[in-house]
Amino acid sequence: MALEKRNLYRFPWSMNDNPIAWLEITDICNIHCEGCYRQHLTGHKPLDQVKEEILFFKKWRNPDNVSIAGGEPLIHPQIMEIVAFIAEQGIKPIVLTNGVALTPELLRELKRAGLAGFTIHIDSHQNRPRWLDKTEKDLNELRQHFADMIAVQGGVYVIFNSTVYPSTFHEIPDVLHWGQANIDRVHGLVFITYRTATTDDSVALYGDQEVDLGKLSYTRESFDEKFVTSSEVYQILKDTCPEYEPSGYLGGTLRYDSFKWLAGAVIGSKHDVYGSMGKQTMEVVQAGHHLLRGTYLAYLSESKIGRKIFLLLPWDRTVRQAARNWWRDVVQHPGRFFESVYLQSIGIIQGPDLLPDGRADMCDSCPDMTVYDGKLINSCRMDEYRLFGGFISIAEKAEEAVG
Template identity: 45%
Template sequence: MQAAVVDHTEVYRLPWSLTDNAISWLEPTALCNLYCDGCYRMNEKDSHKSLDVVKQELDTFQKLRNSDCISIAGGDPLLHPQILDIVADVKRRGLKPIVNTNGKALTMELLKDLKKAGVYGFTFHVDSKQGRDGKWAGKTEIELNALRQEYADMLAKVGGISCSFNSTVYEDTMQYMPDMLNWAHRNIDIVHTMVFIAYREVIPDMPFDWYAGGQKVDWDKIWYHTDRKRDINISALHMLQKARETHPEFMPCGYLNGTEIPDSFKWMLNVRVGTKEKIFGFMGPKFIELVMTGYHWFTGKYLSYASPKETRIGRTALMFLWMLDKGARKAAGRFFTNPLNWFKRLHFQTVMFIQPVDFTKHGGQSMCDSCPDITVWNGQLVWSCRLEELKKYNTFLKSVPKD
């Protein structure tokens, strides 16, 4: 599998940290109405947290972590009977409530109620390995673009809500990424972010033993394991290379590195600018540096999700930033040299590649440094993607090379 080559020193390292981060991850329930292949969370009935507990976790975030938004996840948070109250409380605290959902429980009536409660945006998880039923059963990623379109159109009809999609990328579904990116381009006016997350699980032939403290744990007792030999080494650079089949100039402007592998791209941020008909370019590192530092200067926080109003100011942004950023300069040259473009609305669209845990040969687990998806467990900030380890063993598992 071919991977792109990118020098991390030429990309802006996002300034996020454990205590000053754009995002925090709230899980009011572990109940879900789908089962996604490779899901890192156990689907639990009777797992709805009370509103008081949810508020306590939000208090912990605000005590320990400075964030721009709260990703309300799970499970599927739309199944929580007090989801409207949760959204309203996040909004009341001056944070952006983002609902992370598979969308199955979303109706137009609920969407309107969520907007009244103060919802800022949605991230819909849609991919072909979710076990969806009805007319979406067995559909490919390309065919599921029709479902993505339904959700995007719902949000656009209500208006004023940020719209994002994420999908897990498997060895047999990576081939569809160019088509998914082309769909997102055609909807650049109403789809603001696309996120691709590399598949990870514990597989049989990994050269490690697993320990919870001093207790050895059988690999097949770990919640996120699979009996099949599968590719768990898909990286952000592999996904970038696949994206370049759609646009050869695809280039990241920002990233987060790994805790064990400093030159890795754990979160790779790409920002493209264009109309529904044409992508004019990709923003460079100076652009995202100006966005992050400027937003932090004025608000005291780092930017996470942008509103639909903010993503459609591409033309104005290019006029003021072309001198400061190489990517903006190239895009501005292509856009403004044709007078027919001058009155077209230009949109920004973010494309993110996420590369979960990687293992070094010595057993080191390279997590996302300054991870945005940090959640609360027993009053502490912990990685949400490994919460099942804490729930079962009261500690994170260690991987030790086999003799």
């Protein structure tokens, strides 16, 4: 199916009714990822402030989950209290981590405190000790280590994120194949396209005052490569796995043709991918969750969905196709009738794009808004507030006069 907005469900999320709340509890990290949006300016947030922010989200955001982020949240000394406090509010706590500090003991304690899931970020541009100069394929060993550790513990779900750089774009199939081979323990994969602003040909303004763009961690002197777009990531996923289809999207705040978030889920077993969830199912899931639980949904907490997913086939063409493929597989291998059927979410995120007029095309209804100074702001640009007082605009440098 062509990647067109009319073939997809536009997520109904908004600023005040959004399944995700992005809570940053520290800006300290134990590794240094090239694509990181945050730099160390302040340190671990005090527990009282973190609790206030959680209550702020509960009041103004109506989240299904709180994404506990940083920096590296697992090195915050009160991570257990934070997870427990979120769970006490009836919200799912999810830790976004690089995994460096994650041990089976810590995992057990987090689960006891009420943790719902992890998003583990692993890619080859993280300056990870003992994993330098590795390909995405090599890093599947590390992904496997965490996926197995979490599966052994049970009851906690895990999604693996990776940033896609122009140099690693062609390695996406290696990550996809690995994820699909582990569909019984990997609940989702997310691919985030790398974005940066360059200091050699741009100036930054806060109001009409020039500010030092180089202070931001997400700028670099120059970038000669072409950014990978979400549509290109979609195409490589589709070429690798023709059964994959996204079912929902978020567009841009300025460009009508952006795909800032593309999300969906494949239906498969340990042996094969049968198809995908379609836009009708995504609509039923979002509306149904909101009706029954009062919140929209961002993460599947249970991937072992079973054959009941095929009950949706009367009104979902893509589920119908998946059911046909599953049935064909069962006819060829009758023993598979008794095997589990899983859902695995696959997401693509394309961060802010700088437009020629200096403005940034952001994710419409940004799911990753965080609290800063009593305001909800896009977390990817919070350092502009922390360093300059608010969002900056970026313009091309005027040519210097010669002679």
